[in-house]
Amino acid sequence: MSGAAFATPPIADLVGGEWAPCTAQLGFSLEDPATGRPVTVAAGSDPHRVEQAIAAAAALHAAGTWQRLPAAERADVLDAVATEVEAAAPEITALEAYATGVPIRQTGMLSVILGGAFRLAAMQLREGWLSSALPREDGRLAHVDRLPWGPAACVVPWNAPAPMAAHKAANALAAGCPTIVKPSEYAPYGTQALAAAVARALAAAGLPGGLFQLVHGDASTGARLVGDPRIRAVSFTGGLTGGRAVAAACAYDIKPVQLELGGNNPLVILPDADTADAARAAADLLTTLNGQWCRALGRLIVPAGRADEILRAALDRLATLHAGSPLDPDTDYGPLIHSGHLARVAAARDALVTHGGTAHTALTVPGEGNFLSPTLVTGVSPAHTLHEIFGPVAAVHPYTTLDEAVELANGTPYGLEAYVQGADEEQALAVARRLTAGEVKVNGSSIMSLHLFTPRPAWGLSGYSEEGTAETLRFFTNPRVVGVEGGFALHGRP
Helix, strand or coil, rough: CCCCCCCCCEEEEEEEEEECCCCCCEEEEEEEEECEEEEEEEECCCCHHHHHHHHHHHHHHHHHHCCCCCCCHHHHHHHEEEEEEHHHHHHHHHHHHHHHHHCCHHHHHHHHHHHHHHHHHHHHCCCCCCCCEECCCCCEEEEEEEECCEEEEEECCCCCCCHHHHHHHHHHHHHHHEEEECCCCCHHHHHHHHHHHHHHHHCCCCCHHHHHHCCCHHHHHHHHHCCCCCCEEEECCCCHHHHHHHHHHHHHHHHCCEEEECEEEEEEEECCCCCHHHHHHHHHHHHHHHHCCCEEEEEEEEEEEHHCCCCHHHHHHHHCCCCCCCCCHHHHHHHCHHHHHHHHHHHHHHHHHCCCCEEECCCCCCCCCCCCHHHHHHHHCCCHHCCCCCCEEEEEECCCCCHHHHHHCCCCEEEEEEEEEEEHHHHHHHHCCCCCCCCCECCCCCCCCCCCCCCCCCCCCCCCCEEEEHHHHCEEEEEEEEECCCEEECCCCC
């Protein structure tokens, strides 16, 4: 299905409860990834609209309209939002697949996050996660209430924008923060459909338009948003360059920032690992979201004596995948999001070859569109595989001892995700505990977290401030402690 057969909505922002077409042209065209053909000119919000959005959020926070609602009432609203979002999930899923090139089977799997994020946030409110009390020695209570920082900005990337926007916005709203979402300029459609569903539910509940808003644009829009002192909390998922700029802006205004950035993630194959299992894990991690995800494979670390065997098995596994249109339910692997990104990934692959590597591919991909066959590169020094490529290209590094394998796994400045594959689970867990990463999966390679209620932290250049079901809710709050101290006097006088 091409752009001619799939209608995308005009790019529009939502400010103060009113939708308006985006008029600021960004200087490039959005593409149908499956064909590589231009679809429309990329557009962003006019700076005046961004200013209006920030002003509306700040005024609403000052009025206290939303944050003073009892937690149970906020939870009811979030459940109503979830219902509206779930009804829109098929549309959002299709728009995400079309815009990003990710196969619809995968965007469909991620769609559980859309409504689920709002239901989880509502559950946390009902269970009292934002309030607690601790008894003092005199029997009185010290009350701890987690209060909203204020207007929040949620900035999401292009690889799975709507699910990430749902997660961030649901928790910001649950915390009591008026929320402004900005998706990537390369994939605006799914998040816009999500925003429309959220806005419908909030309007039906009689809530003001400044509570939830959507703006579009490139880094200049993001800079206006996160650099404004009226924005009091920023949650950003994206690349390292953008993350550094966001962190600097937030540091100036002394406001909390949540950063989930890139990863150069290792898969350590232990000497006793089953060959088929190792090949499946490597292929999965190389091709999930078409390799365009922060937890994708960066370094395949294999026993030196089995390197050729595992490489052949991984390539054989890749060869069985079906590459095609992201909107085809039979597609396993789709195109990269944009010809510009395809060029960057291909250049990174070619640079590894220039540094002495040999590129290995097995999957035949369509000649039309932004396709790149998943690639494993052997023979390149680890000194040249330090940084994230953010595409279906990974290096293969052999090792002779487990100490060397651990050193290779920890030998990049990132620390988001790591994977260990081995038949002896206890030995695999022992190796996993030596790896510097926010999450380490043993004998697993799915896109989902190990547990719904574990944190999703990051080390090194992979980010700052953990995300998670509870962690993201807490991020948008700051605790206030209130209690009666009584007659205590420092110098013994009443």
